[in-house]
Amino acid sequence: MADLAHARAAFQGRSVVSADDFSKDDIIALLDAARQYDRFQDDGPTWAGIEPSLQGRVLGVLFFEPSTRTRLSFESAMLRLGGSVLGFADANISSFSKGETLVDTIRVVEGYCDAVVLRHPREGAARLAAEVASVPILNGGDGSNQHPTQTFLDLYTIRQAAGTLDGLKVGFMGDLRYGRTVHSLATALLHFDVNLKFIGPENLSLPPDLRDHLVAQDRLDAEVESLADAGDLDVLYVTRIQQERFPDPMDYQRVRNAYRVDRESLAPFGPDLKVLHPLPRVNEVATEVDDLPGALYFQQSRNGVTVRMALLDLILGAQGGGESA
Numbered sequence: 001m002a003d004l005a006h007a008r009a010a011f012q013g014r015s016v017v018s019a020d021d022f023s024k025d026d027i028i029a030l031l032d033a034a035r036q037y038d039r040f041q042d043d044g045p046t047w048a049g050i051e052p053s054l055q056g057r058v059l060g061v062l063f064f065e066p067s068t069r070t071r072l073s074f075e076s077a078m079l080r081l082g083g084s085v086l087g088f089a090d091a092n093i094s095s096f097s098k099g100e101t102l103v104d105t106i107r108v109v110e111g112y113c114d115a116v117v118l119r120h121p122r123e124g125a126a127r128l129a130a131e132v133a134s135v136p137i138l139n140g141g142d143g144s145n146q147h148p149t150q151t152f153l154d155l156y157t158i159r160q161a162a163g164t165l166d167g168l169k170v171g172f173m174g175d176l177r178y179g180r181t182v183h184s185l186a187t188a189l190l191h192f193d194v195n196l197k198f199i200g201p202e203n204l205s206l207p208p209d210l211r212d213h214l215v216a217q218d219r220l221d222a223e224v225e226s227l228a229d230a231g232d233l234d235v236l237y238v239t240r241i242q243q244e245r246f247p248d249p250m251d252y253q254r255v256r257n258a259y260r261v262d263r264e265s266l267a268p269f270g271p272d273l274k275v276l277h278p279l280p281r282v283n284e285v286a287t288e289v290d291d292l293p294g295a296l297y298f299q300q301s302r303n304g305v306t307v308r309m310a311l312l313d314l315i316l317g318a319q320g321g322g323e324s325a
Contacts, residue, residue: 007033011314015130015137019148019184024191031156034303034310050309052082053317060113061087062105063140064120069279070140070150073304074117077312080305086113103132110135114316118142136315144178150278151184153307157300158235161274166193169221171230173199174239174259174284176206181278182239183210190214195221197230200259204241227265235274236261238284262286276300 007029010022022030037050059078063071067089075085087109102120106129109116118129119140126139126146141147159165170189172182176198186196187210196219198206205223206214214220224230241259260283266273277285277297289295 003029004033007310007314011311013136014315015126015133015139016148016311016315017126017130017137017139018146019151019188020146021148027152027155027188027191030152030307030310030314031159033314034156034307037306037309050080053313054078055082057083057115057316058113059083059085059087059312060109060116061085061089061140062109062116062118062120063087063089064118064125065141067119067140069301069304070119070147071117073301074138074140074149074308074312076305077308081309081313081317083312083316087117102129106133106137115312138311138315141180144180144183146184147180147278148184149308149311150181150304151188152311153300153303154181154185154237154276154278155188156307157276157296157303158274160299160303161294161296162234165189168192168234169195169197169232170235170237171197171199171227171233172237172239173227173230173261175204175241176200176239177204179239182237183207185237186210186214190217190219194219197222197224197233199224199227199230201225201241227259227261228268233269233273235276236266236269238275238277238281240280240282240284257283260284260286261289263288263292266292 006025010026010029059074061071061074071089078085102125106116110133113135115136115138116129116133117138117140118126120126120142123143123145126137126142130137139146139148155165162168172186176182189196196214202225211220222230238261261275266275266289271293274294274296275285275289275292279297279301285297
């Protein structure tokens with residue numbers, strides 16, 4: 001297990017804007033730090049025994065876009081560590097609806113809390129907020145750009161299930177162009193010995209800059225339009241085809257069910273295939289998949305609390321959370 005001191009040095013007081021900002025050692029240290037919370041998940045809703053390491057700390061949650069898992073898991077993580085939460089889940093009830101700028105909102109809210117989780121539809125919003133804020137900014141998703149804390153919990157879930165992050169063949173299927181979870185996770189996986197494959201329609205292929213980066217690192221193993229053409233996979237990361245991104249509704253109708261997995265389509269990959277999805281799903285993962293042993297997306301969602309507890313404690317805490325450092 002990585003040294004907890006390294007994890008605290010890497011994260012304490014630091015903003016989390018992009019997965020690109022953290023080294024392989026930083027990421028492994030965070031994932032190792034999160035493991036100490038695993039045992040509490042079996043203790044029921046009280047998670048009894050957790051040290052309230054963030055008592056007296058306040059987390060601001062500013063969500064300018066809808067969210068269920070990111071917002072609630074951050075709030076759950078903060079409350080389980082003894083801290084408090086304030087903020088909004090609808091920008092229309094904030095002064096943003098009166099024309100207040102994001103910069104002014106951050107400068108006001110930082111006076112009320114010790115860190116801010118920000119979700120915003122504009123790419124680069126989290127970076128801007130971090131540049132003007134005097135407290136750590138945690139990016140909860142900025143447009144189609146990045147979602148780093150989702151990436152951390154995705155990596156945690158993969159390692160938890162596969163026992164490693166090396167030697168894996170990882171496929172990404174669905175919206176590759178606008179899917180910020182795809183962009184973040186694919187970039188973070190470059191730290192590890194993996195083969196990356198991408199399955200999606202041509203008009204939703206990887207952004208050119210990300211594709212060029214993967215090619216430069218010699219890590220782009222395949223780009224195909226059909227899951228059947230992907231070859232061997234250890235992990236399949238499914239994302240929603242985002243209807244709102246299509247200027248022509250007929251274009252969406254042509255692909256909406258083409259990137260859907262069910263038991264039949266997954267059968268050729270064998271029983272050991274791990275299936276992840278950042279959720280919410282619409283129709284891209286059939287409910288019959290839920291009972292497969294490799295269906296990890298609900299565990300993936302639960303791991304959001306575990307990983308974000310570790311992250312918040314490392315950023316805001318003075319001592320190791322959950323148990324003495």
